[in-house]
Amino acid sequence: MIELIQPAKRLLQGIVLMSLLSAGTAQAAPIDLIIDTDPGADDVVALLLAMASPDELKIRAITTVAGNVRLDKTSRNARLAREWGGREDIPVYAGAPKPLLRTPIYAANIHGEEGLPGVPVHEPKQGLAKGNAVQYLIDTLSKAEPHSITVAMLGPQTNLALALIQAPDITRGIKEVVVMGGAHFNGGNITPVAEFNLYADPEAAEVVLSSGVKLTYLPLDVTHKVLTSEARLKQLAAVDNQASKLVVDILNAYVKTDMEHYGMPGGPVHDASVIAYLLKPELFKGRQINMQVDSREGPTYGQTIADWYNTLEQPSNVMWIDSGDAQGFFDLLSTRLARLK
Secondary structure (H helix, E strand, C coil): CHHHHHHHHHHHHHHHHHHHHHHHHCCCCCEEEEEEECCCHHHHHHHHHHHCCCCCEEEEEEEECCCCCCHHHHHHHHHHHHHHCCCCCCCEEECCCCCCCCCCCCCHHHHCCCCCCCCCCCCCCCCCCCCCHHHHHHHHHHHCCCCCEEEEECCCCHHHHHHHHHCHHHHHHEEEEEEECCCCCCCCCCCCCECHHHHHCHHHHHHHHHCCCCEEEECHHHHCCCECCHHHHHHHHCCCCHHHHHHHHHHHHHHHHHHHHHCCCCCECCCHHHHHHHHCHHHEEEEEEEEEECCCCCCCCCEEEEECCCCCCCCCCEEEEEEECHHHHHHHHHHHHCCCC
16 A cells, blocks of 8 residues: 555655646736827837737737827827837827816927937828727726726826726726826926926826826836946947837937936936836835825926825825836846847
């Protein structure tokens, strides 16, 4: 009897070991993702990084909003990024042409009149998807499995705010909203205290914040620590394909203003940090805090009030990312761009 039990025991142990090894190497399901964006130089870098990562990110759609430039230009630039990334399978929906309440502002002084500095633009072969981005968000999120879809917000939050105003119950379909926006320790980049995406539509940011969705913010506090350098741009150039050349040309033109304004040795690639966070959250650190958005007219309009030290002892409503591994970010970007043409 003992002679029969021992081989069976060893076989069972082997099966258990193989199961554990398989579980350890099993790939997580890709993130179900909608990217809401206002391209924009750094938005295009973010889109290329996302499109080069199909194993981790299942991009349902790209939705566009007015922000860095007018809606017609952000929508064209999103379609250009899609063309450059070889991902014409991803629909692009145009959304809100102006903020909820405030007078529209743009950032042509940073991104150029066409929204894409350093590279020539053209009309992409493939057009926009039929329908409106806001209605797409309502339809998709209302039909989604509970807490299944992540929304990456790379511009003003107008589209999602409009969707939430019209259909508040869509929060049930949202897993997480990851925002590039806000500033605390760093100070602002459009006013002394406000970051552009929040200043462009603070009322929309308030709507999203008050909806109760799970929120992660990547503010200037972290993006101003993840900077280009001569060596990092050479690293990207060494990939030596169309995608890397586009990114290097865009960044060489885009980062100059921030480098001069802040006296920094390199420039930030703001929106691409959101995609890097989704791909490799271990590159970033932060904490749960209470955050409010200031929508009062005056010098603090658009400011994100981040209670980093819990001074007000209010419930946390945002994961606030304040630091990141800069070289890790550029290693990830160069590796993923190498997958594209």
